[in-house]
Amino acid sequence: MKTMTCIEDLRQTARRRVPRSFFEYAESGSYAEQTLQANRADLEAIKLRQRILVDVSARSLQTKILGEPVSLPLALAPIGMCGMQHGDGEILACRAAHAAGIPFTLSTMSICAIEDVAGAVDKPFWFQLYVMKDRGFVRSLIERAAAAKCSALVLTVDLQILGQRHRDIKNGLSVPPELRIGNILDIATKPAWALSIARGKRKTFGNLAGYVAGKKDVKYLARWTAEQFDPTMNWKDVEWIASLWPGKLILKGILDVEDARIAAKTGAAALVVSNHGGRQLDGAPSSISVLPRIADAVGSSIEVLFDGGIRSGQDIMRAVALGARACLSGRAFVYGLGAGGQAGVARAIEIMRNELSVTMALTGVTSIDKIDRNVIAAS
Numbered sequence: 001m002k003t004m005t006c007i008e009d010l011r012q013t014a015r016r017r018v019p020r021s022f023f024e025y026a027e028s029g030s031y032a033e034q035t036l037q038a039n040r041a042d043l044e045a046i047k048l049r050q051r052i053l054v055d056v057s058a059r060s061l062q063t064k065i066l067g068e069p070v071s072l073p074l075a076l077a078p079i080g081m082c083g084m085q086h087g088d089g090e091i092l093a094c095r096a097a098h099a100a101g102i103p104f105t106l107s108t109m110s111i112c113a114i115e116d117v118a119g120a121v122d123k124p125f126w127f128q129l130y131v132m133k134d135r136g137f138v139r140s141l142i143e144r145a146a147a148a149k150c151s152a153l154v155l156t157v158d159l160q161i162l163g164q165r166h167r168d169i170k171n172g173l174s175v176p177p178e179l180r181i182g183n184i185l186d187i188a189t190k191p192a193w194a195l196s197i198a199r200g201k202r203k204t205f206g207n208l209a210g211y212v213a214g215k216k217d218v219k220y221l222a223r224w225t226a227e228q229f230d231p232t233m234n235w236k237d238v239e240w241i242a243s244l245w246p247g248k249l250i251l252k253g254i255l256d257v258e259d260a261r262i263a264a265k266t267g268a269a270a271l272v273v274s275n276h277g278g279r280q281l282d283g284a285p286s287s288i289s290v291l292p293r294i295a296d297a298v299g300s301s302i303e304v305l306f307d308g309g310i311r312s313g314q315d316i317m318r319a320v321a322l323g324a325r326a327c328l329s330g331r332a333f334v335y336g337l338g339a340g341g342q343a344g345v346a347r348a349i350e351i352m353r354n355e356l357s358v359t360m361a362l363t364g365v366t367s368i369d370k371i372d373r374n375v376i377a378a379s
């Protein structure tokens with residue numbers, strides 16, 4: 001892993017190790033992928049101020065998210081089907097996050113179930129919830145997350161209906177992979193991946209398998225899920241979920257100032273400025289372009305987290321400077337997982353940590369609370 005010097009190295013390795021349908025599932029955005037590309041382009045366009053002759057020998061990356069200490073302003077974002085990038089992917093990523101001193105978020109659409117992860121790690125993790133039409137299922141997921149002592153519930157509010165990702169359709173994405181000739185040939189060239197999946201606890205959506213009783217057929221599960229996303233979901237459902245969840249609530253998928261103001265009044269502990277990594281509304285602005293206005297609008301009434309395009313410590317610096325308390329990493333850690341399991345995720349976090357530390361030094365700041373808009377170069 002030492003020769004993996006940047007997230008792009010992990011991405012290239014993951015591309016070689018993971019079957020095409022799952023690698024492209026991670027890469028893709030919706031439709032023309034304009035928002036996906038804007039997330040990266042707009043981050044890269046933000047230039048940092050080089051400052052000199054400041055004593056930066058003692059630097060600390062520590063901060064707090066939701067009042068809990070973290071070793072850097074980063075958490076792992078919820079990612080569906082991590083367990084198809086590498087067998088037991090969710091457990092491995094959670095272990096790497098915890099070892100690095102940052103939170104891990106388990107997706108509703110994970111391969112390992114809530115209980116699998118809870119039984120395999122020794123610290124609480126966050127659980128991400130999708131609101132399904134079957135509210136009995138939603139209630140049961142909340143109860144299972146509470147029983148597993150999850151330390152926050154991340155309610156995703158930007159996926160009431162699924163944005164189309166062309167490559168998933170073209171690749172015939174399914175879990176486990178459909179055994180058509182192209183897939184078989186592809187998997188035959190990915191033996192390490194196949195072995196890790198064969199050894200993994202589960203081969204399908206762990207959180208659903210028990211609930212959708214008697215319907216173990218994978219195609220049925222996939223169809224059930226696609227039909228279950230609920231277009232009626234509205235702010236009243238947020239109230240209902242908040243009334244069921246005893247702990248901290250995070251609203252993920254806010255991209256508009258008006259929505260951010262409403263979110264701040266719900267009693268949620270945090271919101272995540274996010275466009276779902278460019279996988280939902282294509283044509284939406286990049287996350288980073290709306291972050292400053294949202295941060296200004298909500299002030300200190302709610303914690304502001306950020307995701308979309310984070311691939312380096314420099315990117316974390318940019319987002320924190322523009323008002324985020326911390327960032328969520330999506331694809332960057334997924335590449336690590338595909339490239340090398342737990343060690344790969346650990347390496348992804350380490351790369352971004354080291355980059356942030358050096359970036360702080362070269363911009364003349366020594367602690368996270370000193371990162372503000374002053375570190376951004378005038379354009």
Ligand SMILES: Cc1cc2nc3c(=O)[nH]c(=O)nc-3n(C[C@H](O)[C@H](O)[C@H](O)COP(=O)(O)O)c2cc1C
Nearest residue numbers: 026077078079080107156276277307308309330331
């Ligand atoms: C492969 C993939 C699967 C995802 N699955 C989920 C999910 O199950 N739940 C969710 O709230 N967000 C999901 N997201 C969105 C991420 O949580 C996050 O918002 C996004 O990846 C951030 O952008 P980045 O990948 O550029 O860091 C997914 C993103 C990717 C790339």
